[in-house]
């Protein structure tokens with residue numbers, strides 16, 4: 001019996017959990033649907049409410065003549081270890097009823113609230129929990145009585161409406177049917193048995209209950225035949241169901257009027273069967289207490305059968321919740337160690353994606369080569385050396401460098417000035433390469449942040465990482481800028497001596513590109529021709545030298561840029577950030593892991609659901625293996 005208590009208590013627990021989760025059945029196979037319940041079905045005034053009350057052991061249901069039960073009543077019985085009995089309605093959860101006459105009034109009022117004070121019915125259930133040491137754990141459903149005719153004030157459809165509503169409860173395969181028939185009517189015409197046979201043809205979940213046995217024992221001959229018939233039903237010889245029929249003696253209207261209490265009624269019922277000449281031999285298998293026991297035993301069997309499918313359903317739900325939790329990300333532990341760990345994990349995930357972009361696993365890194373392959377050569381080509389090394393400018397620069405004494409052999413100062421002036425032009429394209437690569441890297445940082453799945457839920461951390469990475473890129477850009485400018489300056493600082501030494505060994509063979517009538521062509525005056533040729537040669541020498549420098553820089557600028565910017569970004573983009581994070585207080589770390597409030601709420605709800613389902617599974621496991 002102890003096992004049974006815990007088993008049914010567990011089912012009540014799961015059902016309560018379902019209510020908390022808002023899982024009342026409906027679409028698909030829900031947990032609620034998988035659990036058994038007991039529905040009381042019978043004609044009007046057949047004694048349904050009386051049977052329910054006997055099982056519960058309390059007076060609390062509205063009773064009277066005519067149609068009394070007009071809404072389904074879902075009744076959960078909870079066995080307590082002691083203390084006073086009390087009741088609670090789902091529609092008024094804060095109110096504890098200890099006066100059961102008040103419970104009866106509340107059922108009436110709550111019925112009227114939906115149906116009005118008419119004789120109409122409603123299929124919206126009233127949910128009532130009763131806590132008492134004198135009950136077994138059961139969920140019972142009291143349903144409006146089946147009828148054959150509408151009474152005055154009721155629509156003709158009511159007969160069908162009630163039948164349909166009752167059918168909607170009892171047709172569920174997990175519903176155990178308590179089919180109530182009064183013994184003073186022919187079972188052949190019992191609406192309860194008719195409906196039960198329809199929805200449960202094999203009779204495996206139907207319990208036949210005969211009420212009002214006491215109303216037919218004041219013997220006449222005709223009654224004797226009737227009683228023999230009743231005995232044959234109770235002995236299982238006619239109208240056989242898979243479960244034995246149980247005879248019941250409830251309180252008569254006169255008992256109710258005299259306020260005979262439940263305990264006295266049970267005692268009276270027991271005495272009735274024990275002393276009955278007709279049913280005495282069946283006494284141990286009759287009465288409301290026996291019915292309650294029978295029901296409980298059956299529930300145990302049914303629940304045990306259901307355990308595998310209930311566990312499967314719970315496991316499926318747990319898997320679904322876990323999958324969603326994985327998708328939106330697990331909650332982070334509250335201690336600073338866990339927070340720090342999470343932040344570093346996120347950073348590493350970002351760095352992984354960023355490196356993939358550079359190394360070719362993801363697109364974008366090739367744009368850096370594009371800078372060296374197109375942008376830099378194009379910019380170098382556009383440098384205005386033609387203008388700077390035109391004969392006129394060469395003459396101007398050389399003359400200025402000579403001062404009052406024109407040079408005699410080679411214009412050493414003039415060469416230097418022309419070369420320095422030319423080399424300084426390289427600074428523009430060198431800096432432009434640094435900037436271009438900087439912007440490619442910045443764009444890759446932006447992309448990598450957006451593509452790091454793990455980071456998606458942490459908008460604050462996203463912008464922190466972006467800020468840290470961009471700050472580092474700025475530093476690398478500055479480093480790159482300094483380095484390429486230094487490369488250019490180095491070209492000015494020491495000239496390649498061999499180049500000029502070789503010049504002397506070469507014969508003069510400078511064609512005049514500007515034609516014979518040009519100012520320095522063959523038709524120009526002699527003096528001019530001499531100096532023009534002279535300066536053109538200087539210009540051409542400088543130009544050749546600058547061409548050589550240009551080739552060198554075209555190769556060395558990319559090396560400097562990659563060294564200072566690309567490799568640094570790959571190696572140490574977040575190094576400063578790591579140092580900063582390591583020094584941060586717990587609160588600051590928490591703030592970095594701020595999430596979208598909606599997401600947090602969703603996670604909390606899911607976590608709660610998960611907890612409930614896991615609890616339910618643990619409970620079932622602990623009972624299932626007893």
Ligand SMILES: Nc1nc2c(ncn2[C@@H]2O[C@H](COP(=O)(O)OP(=O)(O)OP(=O)(O)O)[C@@H](O)[C@H]2O)c(=O)[nH]1
Nearest residue numbers: 044045046047048049050068069145212250252253
């Ligand atoms: N003598 C006697 N009277 C009974 C018995 N069972 C029920 N009654 C009386 O029959 C009347 C109807 O009983 P209820 O329990 O209200 O019947 P019900 O099926 O719930 O009625 P509705 O909800 O109106 O359909 C009441 O006056 C009860 O006292 C019984 O076993 N013996």
